[in-house]
Each structure stands twice: as structure tokens, then as C-alpha cells.
Amino acid sequence: MPPSKGARLPPRTGSAGGLHYLNMRDYIAARITAGELKPGGRLPSERDLQAGAGVARGTIREALFQLEAEGVIYRKDRSGWYVSPPPVVYDPTRWDGFMSYVKAQGRSPSTETLSKTAITCDAELAEVFGKPVGSPIYLIRRRRYVDGRAVLVERIAVDPSMAPGVLAHDLDRSLTSILKSAYNISVARNRVEMQPCALIREEAEALRVKSGLPGLSVIRTSYDAQGRVVEFDREFWRHDALKISVDIGLS
Structure with a gap:
């Protein structure tokens, strides 16, 4: 998943040079706010997010769980993550x-x-x-x-x-x-x-x-x-x- 023009990958942090999950959360949220990921639309898979950002799978999941708790995205069984529609x-x-x-x-x-x-x-x-x-x-x-x-x-x-x-x-x-x-x-x-x-x-x-x-x-x-x-x-x-x-x- 290459970085889009509307949202940049956040700076790398931590002793191992990896992204903190909140940085990854901000990156995904910015893509949604910019309209690149639209309401009801499917997010890239966790594997694609991981490959594009070069971070651990656990970091991706923590970022997704944070966005889910905020109501920004939601999961469908065996289908992946989607941008939440308007309430x-x-x-x-x-x-x-x-x-x-x-x-x-x-x-x-x-x-x-x-x-x-x-x-x-x-x-x-x-x-x-x-x-x-x-x-x-x-x-x-x-x-x-x-x-x-x-x-x-x-x-x-x-x-x-x-x-x-x-x-x-x-x-x-x-x-x-x-x-x-x-x-x-x-x-x-x-x-x-x-x-x-x-x-x-x-x-x-x-x-x-x-x-x-x-x-x-x-x-x-x-x-x-x-x-x-x-x-x-x-x-x-x-x-x-x-x-x-x-x-x-x-x-």
C-alpha cells in the first residue's frame, strides 16, 4: 500500500524504528478524512497495510482496534475492515x-x-x-x-x-x-x-x-x-x- 498524496506515513518512532500504533491510526484516519477511503468502503487488508508501512502486524491491529473503538471503522465477519457510514x-x-x-x-x-x-x-x-x-x-x-x-x-x-x-x-x-x-x-x-x-x-x-x-x-x-x-x-x-x-x- 504506497503512501497517498493526501496522507503521509507518520514519522518512525521507538527504539526499533517502528511506527507507534497511534501514528498508524492517524495515518489511516487521515486517508478517511481526505476522502481516499470512503464511507462504506473496504480498507486495505491488514497484510497490505503492514507491507505498505513496514511495521509489525500487531501494530496494525492495535491501530485498527483504536479506530474501531472511536467508531471510525468497523469489521465484517470474514470480510475485513470498512469505513463506518454516517450515523x-x-x-x-x-x-x-x-x-x-x-x-x-x-x-x-x-x-x-x-x-x-x-x-x-x-x-x-x-x-x-x-x-x-x-x-x-x-x-x-x-x-x-x-x-x-x-x-x-x-x-x-x-x-x-x-x-x-x-x-x-x-x-x-x-x-x-x-x-x-x-x-x-x-x-x-x-x-x-x-x-x-x-x-x-x-x-x-x-x-x-x-x-x-x-x-x-x-x-x-x-x-x-x-x-x-x-x-x-x-x-x-x-x-x-x-x-x-x-x-x-x-x-
Whole structure:
């Protein structure tokens, strides 16, 4: 991989004359910033990066892991490293569902149902729905995509007494639309909580990321006009896939 005109190899450092991984990180980032490596495009292989820079394979990997942690690049299984596409802009004060606000930004959304089952309420779900521990509840687990890339995995709890048989529906569609059309249930209020998290275990596996990478946890509790909980949704987002933007007017 010869040096490009838009980005130069950083100076050699260290007693062995090799590049520090942060120097290599800066070099790759400069090529992305210059537009030589474009969003969604594949990076040169680790072997080509190593040959072009003349550094140890471990140095290349450390640089790539650093850029991944920053959200600049991401990995595809058995395919290599890619430049991260622009994040989806999300305004938690708006009522648009995932499919709507992703489409409105000229992107292509899709949903994959991973599992749907009837379970019993643990202490957390019992408190959320105001039911005794052990009460029946529906649990839906889905993975959602933007432009074919998995960006979030979610677990949605729904009260069977409000939507009996909802698990029989095609849940790759909008659940909000199903509840409204099939059960005449409309959401009148949302409470949204967001906080940084680490993507571990099944969330990391579902999003095909290295366990421990940063993510964003979004918990949404949806209520109908009578104050009943319609959905309890816990989402885990890739940290590079979402940008929070809120437009607040002052009176």
C-alpha cells in the first residue's frame, strides 16, 4: 500500500524504528478524512497495510482496534475492515418509529425477528407493568439494520392481556403499527432513558462486534392514553450508528 498524496506515513518512532500504533491510526484516519477511503468502503487488508508501512502486524491491529473503538471503522465477519457510514440521526422527542426516521434520512431500514416467546415476569418487568412476579408476558427479540448493516438489537416486552396472540404476527414489521391496526392500541406517551454501555455477550454476538466495545443503551417505556404500559423496549445500539439530535425551542 504506497503512501497517498493526501496522507503521509507518520514519522518512525521507538527504539526499533517502528511506527507507534497511534501514528498508524492517524495515518489511516487521515486517508478517511481526505476522502481516499470512503464511507462504506473496504480498507486495505491488514497484510497490505503492514507491507505498505513496514511495521509489525500487531501494530496494525492495535491501530485498527483504536479506530474501531472511536467508531471510525468497523469489521465484517470474514470480510475485513470498512469505513463506518454516517450515523442515523435520532430525536427522542419525536414520534417517528425506527422505519420512518431511517427512511426519512434516505437510508434503507430492515428488521429481523430473532425470537418471540411467552415468558413470566421477573421483578423488573413486574414493576414496569404493575403485575405480580410470575405473570405472563410476551418477549420479542429483534435485530435492526440500516443499509444492510446491523445497528441495534432490542428486547421488547408486551402485555398479553392487551395484545393476545401478537406473537403470531409478522414482527419484522413495525410493532407499533401492528398494535394499532390489530388491537386498536395507540401510544400516547413515551419515556426514554439513554446511557452509555458496553456491548457484551449476546448483544455483542448479535451485532457481530467484539465483546466490550462501547454502545448506547436506550430504554423506552410506551404508555396508552389510560396510562397502561403498551411496550417496554430495551435497545442496544452500536456506538458509531446513532447520533442524538434534539431541537429545543425556547418560549
